[in-house]
Amino acid sequence: MTGQKGEGEPVCPLTLGYDFYRDPQPVYRAIKKDGDKPTEVTLETGMAYIPPNLKAWLVTSYEDVEFVLRDPRFRKSIDEAMPLFAANTPGGGQAQARSSLLYDNMANNDPPTHTALRKPLNGAFTSRAVAPKRQVMEELAASALDAVAGNAAFDLVQDFAFPYSISVICDTLGVPQDDRRTFHDWVQTITGEAEPEVLRHDAGQMVAYLSGLIRQKRAWDAEDVLSLLARSLDEPQAVAQAYALLAAGYETTANLIVTGLLTLEADPEQKKRLWADRSLVPGAVEEMLRHQSPFNLSLYRYVTETAVVGGVEIPAGSIVFLAFAAANRDEARFSDPDDFAIDVPRREHLAFGGGIHNCIGKHLARLEAEVAFDTLIRRCPELAVLTPAEDMRWKASPTFRGLKNLLVGPGPLPAHLEAAC
Structure with a gap:
């Protein structure tokens, strides 16, 4: 189902499926036309701990999203949420089957658990701590483009955005670069549509891999983020935190690079200006964060008692999602x-969430995207999107909005020819 009858004619409850993943804005425009109130929805597909056909509430206005972010009745506790997922899903036994210690991380818990899990990481992701990583990012972006140098076309998703973003998070966390392809495949299963048995298998593989890595870090005297987690938390906590940082730490930025280029491609004059003046890159990235919102929907919340939001009563026990991509265009x-x-650039956007659950990696993500576009502009002066819109395949995920592939070209010149130019 598309999630709407037509522009301005919302179905109640809305079913959010593949058309919504491709472009959520028509659904949001219909909700806004109907008063921009909290709306009952059904999520057609699942991911991670979210079962398919989950019934929930969608909050879309900027004011209402900010209200929910700060109201203590809207909570996060993965242990308490699992029965509610089941209760809000037809045949909801699958919700319990989707449980894994991977999901018991700071993003899925409120204080005091959230505070204890986040505290060891606070110093590692400040703007001051992140700034020295620019040179490494530049080298990693250049290396990804070197691999496609001289090509008439390359896949921006698989050849640049993902390899570059994964390499950055590997370097930051202290994950061996040789393992990046393996955990990338597991993350794509967990954060997208997958059958329960496939999800359980890949989540189990990820747990085993991260557990082994955390044990190794305990035995070594290193200063990377995973070593910090290994020294500060017990093994299950460290594994869950490592997964959260790995998954969110590369996929959102990779998706932003791709959707950002698509947005520029739709406005040739602005793309021309950006390609002519790289000093505009930081502002362009900030506007991409607002306009494209790599987190389409927030991770879950549930309401502990009946609450009125935007004049609408949301019953106790309901699952609630915040539509950051809608609020950012309010x-x-x-x-x-x-x-x-x-x-x-309009920095008051909610691309990084808000309240206690604001994204800990926001400074890393901004810098990473800035370096990516700076490198693309410098190395690929004629870069253009080659994939027709009708051939673009979007990930089946309510949270992570991104393309599976995007053909672009031409690739950069080989290094020796660039030097000659």
């Missing part, structure tokens, strides 16, 4: 919210 907060303007 005309009550942003003027001309659907417009994309590279030199008018």
Whole structure:
């Protein structure tokens, strides 16, 4: 199902499926036209601990999203949430089957658990701690493009965005670069649509891999993030935190690189300006974060008692998702919210969430995306999207909005020819 009858004619409850994953904005526009109130939805597909056909509430307005982010009645506790997933899903026994210690991380828990899990990491992801990583990022971005140098075309997703972003998070966390392809495949299973037995297998493989890595880190005297986790937390906690940082730490940035280029491609004049002046890159990245919102929907919350949001009563025990991509285009907060303007960055967006669950890796993500576009502009002056819109395949995920492939070209010149130029 598409999730709507037509522009401005919302079905109640909305079913959010593949059309929504491809482009959520028509659904959001229909909700806004109907008053921009919390809306009952059904998620057609599952991911990780979220079972398919889950019934939930979707909060879309900027004001309401901010309200929920700070209201203590809307909670996160993966242990308490699992029975609620089952209760809100037809045949909900699958929800329990999707449980894994991977999901018991800071993103899925409120204080005091959240505080204890996040505290060891706070110093590692400040803007000051992240800034020295620019040179390594530049080297990793250049290396990814070197692999496709001289090609008439290359896959921006599989040849650049993912390899580059994975390499950055591996370097930051202290994960062996040789293992990046293996855990990438597991993460793609866990964060997308997968049959329960496939999900259990790949989640189990990820647990085993990270457990072994954490044990190794305990025996070594290193200063990377995984070593910090290994020294500060017990093994299950460290594994869950490592997974959260790995999965969110590379996929969102990779997706932002791809959807950011698509947005520029749809506005040739702004793309031309950016390619002519790399000093505009930081502002362009900030506007991409708002306009494209690599986190489409937040991770879950549940409401502990009946609450009124935007004039709508949400019953106790309901699962709630925050539509960051809708809030970031709320005309009550942003003027001309659907417009994309590279030199008018609007930093009050919610691309990194808010409240205690604001993204710990936001400074890393910003810098990583800036380096990616700076490198693409410098190395690929004629870069253009080659995949027709009708051939683009989007990931089946309510949270991570991204393409599976995107053909672009031409690739950069080989290094010796670039030097000659």
